Amino acid sequence: MRFENKIAIVVRDDLPVWQRLNMTAFLASAVAGGRAEVMGEAHQDGSGNRYLPMFKQPVLVFAAGGERLRRVWRQALDRGLGLAVFTEELFGTGNDEDNRAAVRAVPAEKLALAGVAVHGRRGEVDKATKGLALHP
Numbered sequence: 001m002r003f004e005n006k007i008a009i010v011v012r013d014d015l016p017v018w019q020r021l022n023m024t025a026f027l028a029s030a031v032a033g034g035r036a037e038v039m040g041e042a043h044q045d046g047s048g049n050r051y052l053p054m055f056k057q058p059v060l061v062f063a064a065g066g067e068r069l070r071r072v073w074r075q076a077l078d079r080g081l082g083l084a085v086f087t088e089e090l091f092g093t094g095n096d097e098d099n100r101a102a103v104r105a106v107p108a109e110k111l112a113l114a115g116v117a118v119h120g121r122r123g124e125v126d127k128a129t130k131g132l133a134l135h136p
Helices: 017-034 066-079 088-092 096-104 122-128
Strands: 005-012 059-064 082-087 113-121
Touching: 005 017, 005 066, 005 122, 017 059, 017 082, 017 113, 059 066, 066 082, 066 113, 066 122, 082 088, 082 096, 088 096, 088 113, 113 122
Parallel strands: 005 059
Antiparallel strands: 005 113, 082 113
16 A cells, blocks of 8 residues: 655664653654644444544655754655754653753754654655665
8 A cells, every 4th residue: 555645754863772762752643643634533442442542644764864864854844844853952851841841942053853753745755855765
């Protein structure tokens, strides 16, 4: 099946694994919360237990150096793609209000990007992430 849209999460490759995993979860939640059309229906097993819905389109996770991560961020902004950011400062905050304040305190070009999530038309997301390697 070929999907019209896709989700790409790009994390900086010089961070500890636990930070990359934690950030991936937060960035995925941004796409889920900000783009209702990406969510499928709830799941149910043969015993009638219900499970939360998941994304209904592909999610690819990439690793990149800081410069390439910034290029993806710029490409996503320029293309008008759905974009979530995770900055270095967010590793030290403890709640959503402080997270938003930390991002708001920094001009866009000075954001210390640790990761981004991008959502949009498949071809546009592919162009924004061109040349990146999938996370190992």
